[in-house]
Structures are given as C-alpha cells and as structure tokens.
Amino acid sequence: MGLQSGEKLAMFKWSYPRNRWSLVVLRLLAFLAAAAATLVMVLNKQTKTFVVATIGTTPLKLALNAKFHHTPAFVFFVIANGLVSIHNLVMIMADLLRSKFDYKGFRFPMVAILDMLNLALLSGGANAAVFMAELGKNGNSHARWDKICDKFEAYCDRGAGALVASFIALAFMLLISFISILKLVSPSSHISNNNN
Amino acid sequence: MAETKRIFTFLLRFIAFCTTLSASIVMASSRERTTVLALSFEAKYSDTPALMYFVIVNAIVSVYGFLILFLPSKSQLWRLVVALDAVFTMLLTSSISAAMAIAYVGKKGNPNAGWLPICDQVRKYCNQVQGALIVGFINVILYILFFLYSIHTTLNPLLLERS
Numbered sequence: 262m263g264l265q266s267g268e269k270l271a272m273f274k275w276s277y278p279r280n281r282w283s284l285v286v287l288r289l290l291a292f293l294a295a296a297a298a299t300l301v302m303v304l305n306k307q308t309k310t311f312v313v314a315t316i317g318t319t320p321l322k323l324a325l326n327a328k329f330h331h332t333p334a335f336v337f338f339v340i341a342n343g344l345v346s347i348h349n350l351v352m353i354m355a356d357l358l359r360s361k362f363d364y365k366g367f368r369f370p371m372v373a374i375l376d377m378l379n380l381a382l383l384s385g386g387a388n389a390a391v392f393m394a395e396l397g398k399n400g401n402s403h404a405r406w407d408k409i410c411d412k413f414e415a416y417c418d419r420g421a422g423a424l425v426a427s428f429i430a431l432a433f434m435l436l437i438s439f440i441s442i443l444k445l446v447s448p449s450s451h452i453s454n455n456n457n
Numbered sequence: 458m459a460e461t462k463r464i465f466t467f468l469l470r471f472i473a474f475c476t477t478l479s480a481s482i483v484m485a486s487s488r489e490r491t492t493v494l495a496l497s498f499e500a501k502y503s504d505t506p507a508l509m510y511f512v513i514v515n516a517i518v519s520v521y522g523f524l525i526l527f528l529p530s531k532s533q534l535w536r537l538v539v540a541l542d543a544v545f546t547m548l549l550t551s552s553i554s555a556a557m558a559i560a561y562v563g564k565k566g567n568p569n570a571g572w573l574p575i576c577d578q579v580r581k582y583c584n585q586v587q588g589a590l591i592v593g594f595i596n597v598i599l600y601i602l603f604f605l606y607s608i609h610t611t612l613n614p615l616l617l618e619r620s
Contacts, residue, residue, distance in 0.1 A: 332567065333561060334558035374605070380547065382550075384547045384550055384551045385551055386554070392506065392559060396505075396507075396562070401504060403500065403501075403504035404504065406570075406572040407571060407572075409571075
C-alpha cells in the first residue's frame, strides 16, 4: 500500500531534458557565443593620432594603436574562447553522428570530463580579461597607471562586447556540463536514446 | 586498502586547507611603504580588485576545506561535494588567472598603455605577492584533483567498481 521504495526513489530522481536535440541546441548556442567573443576580440583594433609636442608652430603627431595582443590576458582570453568553441563544434558533430559511435569504456565519461575542463579554462580566461579591462577602464591611482578607455573608446566598447559574449558562453557551458554529468549518473536512458 | 585511501584523502584535503589558508594570509599581509622622490608610496593588496578577489576566494575555499574535513566518509553528502568541488575549482582558476594578469602588469609593465612596472620600487611586496600566487597554483592543481576524484568515487563513471 502506498508507494514502494523503488517508486519513491524514482520520484526524487533528477530529470534532465530527455529530448535528443536539447543538448545539441545548447552546444550550438555556446559555440556561437564563444566564437563571437573570439572574433570580436581578435578584430579589436583602434588607431589614434596624438599630438605629443609642438616644435615652433608644427605639432608633432604620433599614431598609437591599441590591439588585443598588447595584453597577455586578452591573448589568453582569445585562446580560451577559441578552444571552447572548437570543443563545442566537435561535440555537436559527435552528437549528430551518434549512431556511428559506441560508448564503451573510457569514451563514455570523456564528454563530461572534457566539458568540465573547458568550463574551468573558459572561466579563467574570461575572468583574467575582465580584471584587465577594469584596470584599463578605471586605472589604478596607487600604481600610477592611467586609464586608457577615455582615449580609445571604440576599442573599449568592442572589448566589453566580447567579454559579455564570453560570459554568456560560460553560462551555457555550465548548463551543458551539468547535463553531461547527469547523463553519467543515469546511463540507461542514454542507451535507450541511442536507438534514435 | 579502503583505510589507506581514506587516510590519504583526508591528508590531502588537510594540505589543501593549509595551502588555501596560507595563500590568503600571505596575500593579505603584503604591504610595503617606500619613499620615492620624497613622495610616500604604499603598496597594499587592496589597491587592486584582482588581488582582493584572490584573497576572498582563497578564504572561502579554506573555510569549505575545513568543513569538509569533518564529513564522515559514508554519508550521502559526498554527492553534494561533487557539485561544490566543481564550483570551488572554477572560482580558484578564475581568481588565480585574474591575479596573475594584474601581477604580470605590475612586474613587467605594459609599454603600449604607458604603464610602468612597480616591482622595482616595492620589491618585498612583489615577492610576497609572487609567493602567494605560487601557492595559489598549487591550490588549483589540488582542487582539480579533488574534483576528478570525487566524481570517480561517487558517480563511478568508468564503471570500474563491481556493482
């Protein structure tokens, strides 16, 4: 009478979206966000001419440019986002060609482990770039470092856009890792999905 | 065999608690006051939000590590430890990368932005920050290992245990 213990356990089981396409759609969104962040940061460049001195009546002009590879934090950001977008692309293709793979032995948890490693990588890259961007925007009076965003506004705006895209990719990667780990916990429903 | 595994895990988590605590304390106590050209110049960890974030994250992770030491090994809460280990590993990696980015600018400067390195003036502060960052790296590696180990023991993904 009442519920048996097996049914009680089944009630409390985590249910993840069992639709076959939900994970692929999430990976597609994460891939698009990370690729957008990479592209915007790589093509981020601004050149401006400054008047540095005046000799007599002719002003001396100096052309300074701001590129992403001047800062190692942004280089790391570009590399991390590039790797995450490649990972998502490979996983989308592995999902679409699921009938050709057999998930035996080590290949089964590799998806979840790779997802988590890429999550950690992306969080490191995005955070380093955010702190460097904050330094560029506000400067640091204690270390006598001037802010550069008032001179290079377009560079700063595009960098901010790339950072926002990277954080959106981070949120999607978090969801994807969560679903991948849940797939490890209950593998039976995964095997039943294999026949689609 | 299970006894040695448990003792080894406990020892490793105790070491991780000690290293996170020491990283936080070393970074927070780094302070130097120098006089450059009759101007007094004080360098503290709280000047940069990145180093403050590093201190705060390591303090949180050390409190978590301390509480984990008291978890009995057969409880069901080890499944929660998997999720918490994931979150804290991510926090640690983000804090160490942010602190490294700012410390790199402090040590080498950035000539394209006109930022001069400050390590020549405040050498003791720089060395202490460097020490804290090295310990922070050890923390990251330890917590990645803990994360993979807790997934291995609770979720059994490689299907190595006989059910």
